[in-house]
Amino acid sequence: MTDDSSRKIDASVPHSARVWNCFLGGKDNYEVDREAARRYRELFPQIDTIARTDRAFLGRAVRYMAGEEGIRQFLDIGTGLPTMDNTHEVAQRVAPESRIVYVDNDPLVLVHAQALLNSSTGVTDYIEADLREPEMILAKAANTLDFDQPIGLMLLGILHFVEDFDLVRRVVAQLVEAVPSGSHLALTHATFDIGSHDVVEANAAAQADYNANAAVPLMARTKAQILQFFDGLELVEPGLVSMSRWRPEAIPFGEPPEVAGFCGVGRKP
Numbered sequence: 458m459t460d461d462s463s464r465k466i467d468a469s470v471p472h473s474a475r476v477w478n479c480f481l482g483g484k485d486n487y488e489v490d491r492e493a494a495r496r497y498r499e500l501f502p503q504i505d506t507i508a509r510t511d512r513a514f515l516g517r518a519v520r521y522m523a524g525e526e527g528i529r530q531f532l533d534i535g536t537g538l539p540t541m542d543n544t545h546e547v548a549q550r551v552a553p554e555s556r557i558v559y560v561d562n563d564p565l566v567l568v569h570a571q572a573l574l575n576s577s578t579g580v581t582d583y584i585e586a587d588l589r590e591p592e593m594i595l596a597k598a599a600n601t602l603d604f605d606q607p608i609g610l611m612l613l614g615i616l617h618f619v620e621d622f623d624l625v626r627r628v629v630a631q632l633v634e635a636v637p638s639g640s641h642l643a644l645t646h647a648t649f650d651i652g653s654h655d656v657v658e659a660n661a662a663a664q665a666d667y668n669a670n671a672a673v674p675l676m677a678r679t680k681a682q683i684l685q686f687f688d689g690l691e692l693v694e695p696g697l698v699s700m701s702r703w704r705p706e707a708i709p710f711g712e713p714p715e716v717a718g719f720c721g722v723g724r725k726p
């Protein structure tokens with residue numbers, strides 16, 4: 458996983474960081490990614506809303522952790538390509554001294570990482586690593602983060618790219634084990650457990666179509682499975698919910714419609 462050959466930019470198959478960038482309206486992607494995004498959207502038009510709703514949750518979750526819980530350090534694994542309101546920008550607006558470590562295994566994210574390292578106040582760092590190498594991530598993150606102080610662990614839109622559920626559960630448990638009491642875990646995850654029958658069918662068809670060509674397949678999981686990532690943590694209200702329903706900004710039209718992705722924030726006691 459760490460040899461250079463596996464970390465070359467490959468423009469011949471769709472990569473999740475770049476396809477996600479298409480859904481978010483970005484320009485850091487190749488034709489193969491744009492084609493994958495077009496097919497996804499055709500089968501499951503909700504996908505653009507899902508991507509934007511995920512980023513809006515990122516903002517609310519970081520503001521909650523920084524503003525209400527006083528967290529000043531974040532470890533954001535599966536960062537994605539830089540876009541609007543990256544974790545350090547949100548956190549440093551609340552607390553300018555915030556320290557953020559970004560981690561991703563996509564070589565194109567590394568190329569664009571400079572945009573993540575432009576914090577004018579606190580500190581940001583970038584580690585090129587795979588989620589399945591938690592020891593390496595923790596060792597390198599310790600150069601920037603103080604593991605005796607609470608850390609906001611961010612795993613947004615990444616856990617569904619590890620096919621082996623037991624493995625990814627162990628990795629999350631290992632990361633949670635490494636951070637002190639008062640730390641928080643924030644995550645988002647694809648699911649087929651939200652939506653009408655038609656929505657679920659379209660969602661499953663788009664995932665299967667994507668997986669037939671993608672560099673790394675995407676695995677939707679059930680609510681019961683995703684809840685297991687929070688083992689040993691206290692889920693912050695309102696618990697594990699659709700990404701649009703986690704402490705939404707007030708709107709005059711009642712609750713925002715659900716989208717097919719779970720999110721949650723848990724506190725380490």
Ligand SMILES: C[S@@+](CC[C@H](N)C(=O)[O-])C[C@H]1O[C@@H](n2cnc3c(N)ncnc32)[C@H](O)[C@@H]1O
Nearest residue numbers: 474477535536537561562563587588613614618
């Ligand atoms: C769908 S994007 C999500 C980006 C961002 N977290 C967000 O929520 O907007 C998934 C990101 O996770 C990264 N990723 C996927 N599998 C990974 C792994 N095993 N190790 C590290 N990064 C990974 C991809 O390269 C991509 O940048």
